[in-house]
Amino acid sequence: MAEQQNQTVAAASKGMRIVIVGSGFGGMAAAKALKRAEAEITLVDRTNHHLFQPLLYQVATAALSPADIASASRAMLRHQSNISVLMAEVVRVDVESRIVHLAGGRDLPYDYLVLATGSAYSFFGHDEWARDALTLKSLADALTIRERLLGAFEKAEECGDPRLIAKLMTFVVVGAGPTGVELAGTIAELARSTLARDFKAIDTRSARIILCEAGDRVLSAFPKRLSDYAAKALASLGVELRLNAAVGEIDDEGLMIGEARIETSTVLWCAGTEARPAARWIGAEAARNGAVRVGGDCAVIGRPEIFVVGDAANMDDGSGGVLPGLAPVAKQQGAYVGKLLQARLAGRPAPGPFRYRNYGEMAIIGRSRAIADFGLFTLTGFPAWLAWSLVHLMLLIDFRSRTAVYINWSWAWFTYGRGARLLAGATRRGRSMSDD
Amino acid sequence: MAEQQNQTVAAASKGMRIVIVGSGFGGMAAAKALKRAEAEITLVDRTNHHLFQPLLYQVATAALSPADIASASRAMLRHQSNISVLMAEVVRVDVESRIVHLAGGRDLPYDYLVLATGSAYSFFGHDEWARDALTLKSLADALTIRERLLGAFEKAEECGDPRLIAKLMTFVVVGAGPTGVELAGTIAELARSTLARDFKAIDTRSARIILCEAGDRVLSAFPKRLSDYAAKALASLGVELRLNAAVGEIDDEGLMIGEARIETSTVLWCAGTEARPAARWIGAEAARNGAVRVGGDCAVIGRPEIFVVGDAANMDDGSGGVLPGLAPVAKQQGAYVGKLLQARLAGRPAPGPFRYRNYGEMAIIGRSRAIADFGLFTLTGFPAWLAWSLVHLMLLIDFRSRTAVYINWSWAWFTYGRGARLLAGATRRGRSMSDD
Numbered sequence: 001m002a003e004q005q006n007q008t009v010a011a012a013s014k015g016m017r018i019v020i021v022g023s024g025f026g027g028m029a030a031a032k033a034l035k036r037a038e039a040e041i042t043l044v045d046r047t048n049h050h051l052f053q054p055l056l057y058q059v060a061t062a063a064l065s066p067a068d069i070a071s072a073s074r075a076m077l078r079h080q081s082n083i084s085v086l087m088a089e090v091v092r093v094d095v096e097s098r099i100v101h102l103a104g105g106r107d108l109p110y111d112y113l114v115l116a117t118g119s120a121y122s123f124f125g126h127d128e129w130a131r132d133a134l135t136l137k138s139l140a141d142a143l144t145i146r147e148r149l150l151g152a153f154e155k156a157e158e159c160g161d162p163r164l165i166a167k168l169m170t171f172v173v174v175g176a177g178p179t180g181v182e183l184a185g186t187i188a189e190l191a192r193s194t195l196a197r198d199f200k201a202i203d204t205r206s207a208r209i210i211l212c213e214a215g216d217r218v219l220s221a222f223p224k225r226l227s228d229y230a231a232k233a234l235a236s237l238g239v240e241l242r243l244n245a246a247v248g249e250i251d252d253e254g255l256m257i258g259e260a261r262i263e264t265s266t267v268l269w270c271a272g273t274e275a276r277p278a279a280r281w282i283g284a285e286a287a288r289n290g291a292v293r294v295g296g297d298c299a300v301i302g303r304p305e306i307f308v309v310g311d312a313a314n315m316d317d318g319s320g321g322v323l324p325g326l327a328p329v330a331k332q333q334g335a336y337v338g339k340l341l342q343a344r345l346a347g348r349p350a351p352g353p354f355r356y357r358n359y360g361e362m363a364i365i366g367r368s369r370a371i372a373d374f375g376l377f378t379l380t381g382f383p384a385w386l387a388w389s390l391v392h393l394m395l396l397i398d399f400r401s402r403t404a405v406y407i408n409w410s411w412a413w414f415t416y417g418r419g420a421r422l423l424a425g426a427t428r429r430g431r432s433m434s435d436d
Numbered sequence: 437m438a439e440q441q442n443q444t445v446a447a448a449s450k451g452m453r454i455v456i457v458g459s460g461f462g463g464m465a466a467a468k469a470l471k472r473a474e475a476e477i478t479l480v481d482r483t484n485h486h487l488f489q490p491l492l493y494q495v496a497t498a499a500l501s502p503a504d505i506a507s508a509s510r511a512m513l514r515h516q517s518n519i520s521v522l523m524a525e526v527v528r529v530d531v532e533s534r535i536v537h538l539a540g541g542r543d544l545p546y547d548y549l550v551l552a553t554g555s556a557y558s559f560f561g562h563d564e565w566a567r568d569a570l571t572l573k574s575l576a577d578a579l580t581i582r583e584r585l586l587g588a589f590e591k592a593e594e595c596g597d598p599r600l601i602a603k604l605m606t607f608v609v610v611g612a613g614p615t616g617v618e619l620a621g622t623i624a625e626l627a628r629s630t631l632a633r634d635f636k637a638i639d640t641r642s643a644r645i646i647l648c649e650a651g652d653r654v655l656s657a658f659p660k661r662l663s664d665y666a667a668k669a670l671a672s673l674g675v676e677l678r679l680n681a682a683v684g685e686i687d688d689e690g691l692m693i694g695e696a697r698i699e700t701s702t703v704l705w706c707a708g709t710e711a712r713p714a715a716r717w718i719g720a721e722a723a724r725n726g727a728v729r730v731g732g733d734c735a736v737i738g739r740p741e742i743f744v745v746g747d748a749a750n751m752d753d754g755s756g757g758v759l760p761g762l763a764p765v766a767k768q769q770g771a772y773v774g775k776l777l778q779a780r781l782a783g784r785p786a787p788g789p790f791r792y793r794n795y796g797e798m799a800i801i802g803r804s805r806a807i808a809d810f811g812l813f814t815l816t817g818f819p820a821w822l823a824w825s826l827v828h829l830m831l832l833i834d835f836r837s838r839t840a841v842y843i844n845w846s847w848a849w850f851t852y853g854r855g856a857r858l859l860a861g862a863t864r865r866g867r868s869m870s871d872d
Contacts, residue, residue, distance in 0.1 A: 084593075
């Protein structure tokens with residue numbers, strides 16, 4: 001009886017259409033977990049690639065090339081004949097007719113929808129700051145930051161005006177979470193070591209790197225002891241740390257930190273994030289940061305055919321809080337939803353509710369400086385850096401990336417050199433100072 | 437007596453200022469050859485890097501990353517304490533006062549000036565074609581072409597409109613010199629092999645690659661037998677070759693080839709080049725393509741303190757013709773001028789007139805297809821490809837690039853894969869279809 005019912009379900013599911021929006025960790029994990037699903041799956045993303053976001057700051061700071069940390073999505077899913085990959089923009093979702101509408105007029109009907117749309121940086125109501133503060137979410141963002149960082153030193157070398165030099169060589173990072181700390185630490189290393197021997201008119205070692213944090217410690221998701229280590233490590237790299245510091249009035253000449261005006265041409269915004277489009281598309285209940293509230297099966301309450309995973313989802317962590325917006329959470333949720341759907345389509349019993357397995361958290365501050373929290377024990381300094389490097393190498397998506405990253409890293413480690421120090425003149429904000 | 441005179445000259449030359457404009461093969465070779473010159477040398481370029489231009493087509497076709505073929509100029513010259521590197525735009529040269537004027541108002545006085553400003557593609561008086569036809573000279577150009585090529589396939593997969601698909605999957609290359617042949621051959625390989633398994637709605641193997649040439653054979657600088665081989669190799673890759681074909685009326689929907697209109701969204705312009713700014717800056721006599729006529733010592737006639745090298749120079753080849761615009765010519769001329777100036781500043785006798793050493797010419801058509809002309813003998817096919825690969829590997833500027841390129845190549849060779857297949861959404865013509 002049960003078997004007969006299963007067969008019916010399996011037969012009915014043959015023509016099932018699954019649409020996955022987003023090719024980040026969540027969407028890609030869902031797509032891969034649906035490997036054996038008898039369904040027509042479509043993965044839609046605005047870009048053509050899957051991005052290894054934890055290393056994006058290395059592209060922004062000229063240590064790695066885009067191709068080292070990104071792979072074409074359709075190449076990654078080449079061997080899954082049940083999946084089509086589309087590079088397109090979603091404009092809205094019709095939840096009643098179950099249709100995803102794409103820019104350009106094309107429609108994608110679905111039986112199941114998986115939203116893995118991630119998050120974007122938010123400016124706490126000051127959207128005008130987005131004009132002058134740079135954020136780091138996409139490859140285009142990383143290339144823009146790289147262009148601005150390297151361009152600031154080039155311009156300082158060339159301009160001959162002490163006041164302009166001071167402004168160009170002041171870099172302000174807002175928000176001392178993992179991304180802010182990585183960027184501040186790496187920019188300090190770039191200025192103090194990598195570039196130090198290359199400039200003649202300026203001394204890049206005199207660059208100011210200011211890291212502002214509204215809270216009272218850096219990397220506040222980690223135990224206090226690790227935050228304290230990180231603060232010391234940042235100071236030893238020459239980063240000026242400003243805790244309990246509110247920022248305001250960001251323009252293209254500088255910003256306010258507390259009561260003081262700082263002149264700078266580079267503000268990197270790494271403060272709060274929000275998950276905008278998903279909740280709006282499906283008209284679902286959202287948390288304060290815009291993330292869609294989902295049940296234990298990652299499905300939207302009242303919409304069992306719509307799943308939300310990763311940063312776009314707001315899920316109880318079982319102890320009163322919500323799961324954090326981290327790559328492993330997105331990956332595990334995506335894989336969970338993929339397996340759940342595959343089981344459902346095959347008429348097999350669905351798995352129990354999602355459970356996040358926390359294998360530990362790490363943050364890197366710079367060359368041989370990192371922190372790691374594995375629950376049972378913590379690491380700092382070189383051991384943590386080694387753990388961080390090994391884990392991130394292993395996580396990297398395919399062999400090719402692994403090899404290239406490994407070589408670039410080894411090379412940078414031994415030489416303090418940067419292979420990707422290029423100003424191609426192709427930035428998000430138009431051409432800057434470059435070629436025909 | 438002669439010794440005394442030499443010492444006087446050497447003493448007088450201590451404060452000599454040499455300005456080199458352009459960090460391509462010519463300018464970089466000049467800078468390096470001036471290693472031991474007692475002078476204040478400034479190398480100015482609009483970009484911050486030296487580019488290994490012979491492999492630029494591989495960036496444009498997603499085989500290599502920008503960092504694989506470019507190095508930061510100031511890093512390359514780090515150990516030469518007599519050189520400053522400036523990233524700046526030259527706006528004009530005052531030849532009477534001997535001053536190079538930079539954008540932004542800064543001046544560079546010189547005693548000797550070396551112009552290595554290269555060449556740009558020219559549209560034979562149809563500058564409006566530059567709006568829609570893409571050229572390949574800089575890293576930014578290569579990234580734009582990569583974005584357009586990959587974007588055309590993505591758009592074709594997504595659009596569902598047969599006529600638009602046909603237009604998107606038609607690629608027209610104008611000019612069958614080395615760059616045109618490389619691009620046409622590599623795009624054909626990309627469509628027929630690399631991408632073939634990745635798309636579902638379209639068959640990338642049905643893409644049309646049309647190579648137009650106004651003359652009666654491809655690669656006309658080579659012996660006829662090699663041209664014939666190249667034409668056959670192109671045909672076997674699926675390139676449609678149109679000889680004696682004039683093109684006209686290029687717009688964003690297509691172009692005219694002879695009497696026929698071809699609908700295409702991608703026109704790559706690899707026809708004539710011209711050397712614009714140098715002659716204009718110094719008011720010197722120029723050849724038809726704008727190159728400055730120089731004497732046997734690379735100096736401008738009547739301006740012994742100004743040297744022009746590489747594509748920007750027009751020099752007799754000693755047998756009635758002029759030296760071609762090739763990387764080895766630029767490199768040898770740059771090194772020659774550097775040595776000449778170093779000798780002059782040291783009060784040593786200057787070398788005799790420049791003599792180009794032709795070590796052979798090569799052109800690559802695709803995977804294991806190339807031609808090579810070494811004067812005494814010629815090669816085609818795999819042996820030529822092997823020679824091409826070895827020579828280009830050896831020529832690559834520093835160890836790091838060499839390693840990364842070697843790995844990318846080996847990997848691409850075994851897998852037909854492309855590591856750099858990324859649409860970052862950061863193109864010369866603004867953001868296209870990408871992230872926040």
